[in-house]
Every structure is written in structure tokens, then in C-alpha cells.
Amino acid sequence: MQLRPEALEGHLAKGLAPLYVITSDEHLLALEAADRIRRTARAQGYTERDVLTVERNFKWGELLAANQAMSLFGDKKLIELRIPGGKPGKDGSAALQSYAKDLGPDNLTLITLPKLDWQTAKASWVTALQQAAVYIEIPNVERAQLPGWIGMRLGAQQQSAERQSLDFIADRVEGNLLAAHQEIQKLGLLYEPGKLSFEQVHDAVLNVARYDVFKLSEAMLAGDAGRLARMLDGLKGEGEALPLVLWAVSEEIRTLLKLKSGMAQGRPLGALLKEYRIWGPRERMMEPAVRRVSIATLGAALQEAAQVDRKVKGLRAKACAGDAWDAMLQLALRVAR
Numbered sequence: 001m002q003l004r005p006e007a008l009e010g011h012l013a014k015g016l017a018p019l020y021v022i023t024s025d026e027h028l029l030a031l032e033a034a035d036r037i038r039r040t041a042r043a044q045g046y047t048e049r050d051v052l053t054v055e056r057n058f059k060w061g062e063l064l065a066a067n068q069a070m071s072l073f074g075d076k077k078l079i080e081l082r083i084p085g086g087k088p089g090k091d092g093s094a095a096l097q098s099y100a101k102d103l104g105p106d107n108l109t110l111i112t113l114p115k116l117d118w119q120t121a122k123a124s125w126v127t128a129l130q131q132a133a134v135y136i137e138i139p140n141v142e143r144a145q146l147p148g149w150i151g152m153r154l155g156a157q158q159q160s161a162e163r164q165s166l167d168f169i170a171d172r173v174e175g176n177l178l179a180a181h182q183e184i185q186k187l188g189l190l191y192e193p194g195k196l197s198f199e200q201v202h203d204a205v206l207n208v209a210r211y212d213v214f215k216l217s218e219a220m221l222a223g224d225a226g227r228l229a230r231m232l233d234g235l236k237g238e239g240e241a242l243p244l245v246l247w248a249v250s251e252e253i254r255t256l257l258k259l260k261s262g263m264a265q266g267r268p269l270g271a272l273l274k275e276y277r278i279w280g281p282r283e284r285m286m287e288p289a290v291r292r293v294s295i296a297t298l299g300a301a302l303q304e305a306a307q308v309d310r311k312v313k314g315l316r317a318k319a320c321a322g323d324a325w326d327a328m329l330q331l332a333l334r335v336a337r
Contacts, residue, residue: 002130005138008033012040017134018103024138025115027251028177033136034080034112041078041108048077054088055306060095067104079109086114093125100132115140140277141177146170149177153184158193165201172205175277179214213240213248218281220336221252221289228336229329236325242312249332250305256335257298259290293335301334 003011020037024030050066052058066079088096103109111133116126129135141149147166154160173179183205187196190204216235219228235245255276262272269290273283308331310316311324 001134003134003136005029005033005136008036008136011134012036016040016044016108018105018107019100019109019111019129019133021111021113021129021133021135022138023113023116023136024140026138026140026177027247028181029138029141030112033138034110037108037110038078044076046076046078046108048075049080050077051080052082054081054083054085054092056303058092060088060091063095063099067099067102067107067109076106076108077104079107081109081111083111083113086116087120088125093123096125097128100128103132141175143170143175143277143279146173146175146180150180150184153181154187154196157184157188159187159191159196160194161196161201162198165196165198168198168201169205171280175279175282176214213245216245216332217248217252218285220249220332221282221285223289223292223336225333225336228332232325232329232332242324242328243309245328246305246308246312246331249328249335250302253298253301253305253335255286256290256293257295257302259286260293260295260298263290264295289335297334301331304331304334 016037022030022033024033052062052066063079063081066077083092099109111129115137120126147163147170150166150169151161169180169183173183187201187204191200212231213235216228216231219231232245236242255278258276259269259272262275263269269287273279273286278286304327308324308327311327
């Protein structure tokens with residue numbers, strides 16, 4: 001069944017379904033929805049958790065095995081299947097359709113996907129999931145909606161601001177909800193509940209660290225290898241969380257790959273930039289980056305990002321020399337050069 005994102009809390013209060021699917025390009029909102037499901041599952045005795053990520057050469061038998069495996073302690077299990085590419089392939093399509101028909105009685109399954117294009121949305125495996133699952137499609141927060149979204153989030157922490165302040169934050173974060181979320185949290189830490197003045201918002205939002213994760217992405221898009229290396233070294237020195245750095249860089253790689261793929265199909269870059277909500281300074285940086293980097297390079301970079309992620313988690317990673325920060329630098333330089 002289809003479920004609106006805002007109805008999830010009420011749905012979970014009534015009980016859990018055996019299968020959930022979350023599809024969205026808004027990673028913050030998708031993460032929050034998944035966290036709500038995880039918290040409810042833990043509270044209801046799902047103490048075991050299997051996490052499967054569909055990458056190249058993923059064996060779909062692992063999903064079926066996880067569904068059929070009995071817990072050693074008789075506990076209920078949460079199975080998470082992440083499909084970051086959004087296309088499971090022929091084997092995956094068959095496995096998902098089979099899986100949807102045979103859900104384990106003591107398992108809860110959570111499948112996360114990016115926003116599906118219109119062609120993929122018509123695939124048989126998507127139809128099977130929509131029929132068997134609680135299917136949550138989280139729409140993009142468009143630029144015109146962003147000030148209202150920021151105001152709503154401020155209200156949740158008992159704060160408010162004038163429209164001028166909301167517009168200022170929206171312009172500052174350029175459509176990035178994670179950046180907006182961080183700024184809102186910062187305002188909650190700096191100021192008491194109540195109405196915020198424009199001066200308070202202005203001073204807090206502009207008071208950023210010298211080395212900024214999102215500025216790192218700008219250096220990569222601009223092809224400024226020297227600045228990129230300095231900023232990454234600065235982020236490391238300031239104790240920035242490497243998973244956040246990897247997330248920011250990987251997001252830009254995925255965006256570039258979407259733009260290049262669209263252009264390869266004959267679509268104009270301007271239309272693609274609009275579709276993916278890329279505007280302002282980021283739009284100006286994205287265009288030369290798209291023309292500079294090849295699809296092959298971006299595809300290889302995305303595979304390398306998966307290996308860096310393994311290294312960050314302390315797992316064995318192929319072709320990743322040095323420590324995780326060194327691997328992160330090599331990944332970013334692959335796109336910058």
C-alpha cells in the first residue's frame with residue numbers, strides 16, 4: 001500500500017507491517033523515515049539486524065537466505081536491503097518478486113531506493129513491492145518549498161523566524177536538506193526557544209568552520225586539486241567525521257553521473273540541472289565539471305567510493321592504499337583532475 005511520509009508515525013503506532021519500501025532522493029528525509037521504522041522495530045523485539053547493500057556482483061541468494069535463516073536465539077530480525085543504484089537487474093528483479101511473495105513470519109524487511117525514473121517505476125519488481133509492502137515515496141523538497149520546510153523544522157524545536165530569515169537560510173544551503181538540517185540544529189543550540197531575529201540567523205549561519213565539507217565538494221567540482229588536498233587535510237585536522245565527507249563527495253559523483261547519462265541520451269544540460277534541482281553557485285560549478293569528467297571516470301569513482309566506505313568501516317578494501325583519509329583524497333582527486 002502507498003503511504004504518505006507524514007502518515008508514517010501514525011501508521012507505526014498501530015503496528016508494524018512485514019515489508020517497507022522507502023524511495024527518495026532526499027537522503028535526510030529517507031534516513032529519518034528509516035530511523036522511525038528501526039526504532040519501532042527495536043521496541044517491538046526485532047533485536048537482530050542484517051544489512052545488505054546491492055553492489056556489483058551482489059549475490060541475490062544472500063537476501064533469500066537472510067529471510068529463511070532461523071535466529072539462534074529465536075529473536076525477531078530486521079533485514080535491510082539497500083539498492084543505491086535503483087536498478088536491481090534481471091536477477092534482482094526475479095529475487096525481489098519472489099521475496100515479496102514469501103516474507104518470513106519473524107522478519108521485518110526495509111528496502112531503500114533512490115527516486116525511481118518513470119521507466120523503472122513501471123517494472124514488474126516495483127509493482128510486486130508496491131502490492132506487498134508499505135510503499136513510502138518521499139518527494140523532493142523544491143526550492144519554493146524550502147523556506148516553509150525550514151520554518152516547520154524550526155517550529156519543531158520551539159523556534160520561529162521571519163520569512164527574510166528563512167529565505168536567507170534557503171539561499172545559503174542551495175537546496176541541500178542535510179546542510180539546512182545542520183543549520184537548524186545549530187540555531188537550536190545557540191539560541192533559546194522563541195522568535196529569532198534576522199541578525200541572529202545571519203550571524204549563526206555565516207559562522208561556519210574554516211574547512212567545510214560542502215566547500216570541499218566545490219573544490220572537487222572546480223577541478224582545484226591543490227585546494228582540495230588542503231581542505232581535506234584541514235577537515236582531518238579538525239576531526240570531521242570521515243563518513244560525512246565520503247557522503248558529500250559520493251553525492252556529487254552520483255549527481256555528475258546522472259547529468260552525464262542524461263546528456264548521453266540527448267537531453268540538454270539545462271533541463272537536467274532543473275530536474276535535479278541544481279541552481280545558484282552550484283549550477284555554475286557543475287557545468288564545467290560535467291564537461292570535464294567522463295562517464296567512465298565517474299563510474300569508476302562510484303565503485304572506488306564503495307571501497308573507501310569499506311575501508312572507513314574497517315573492512316578489507318580492494319586497491320585502497322594508505323589509510324581511509326588517503327583513500328578519500330585519491331577518490332576526490334579522480335574527479336577533480
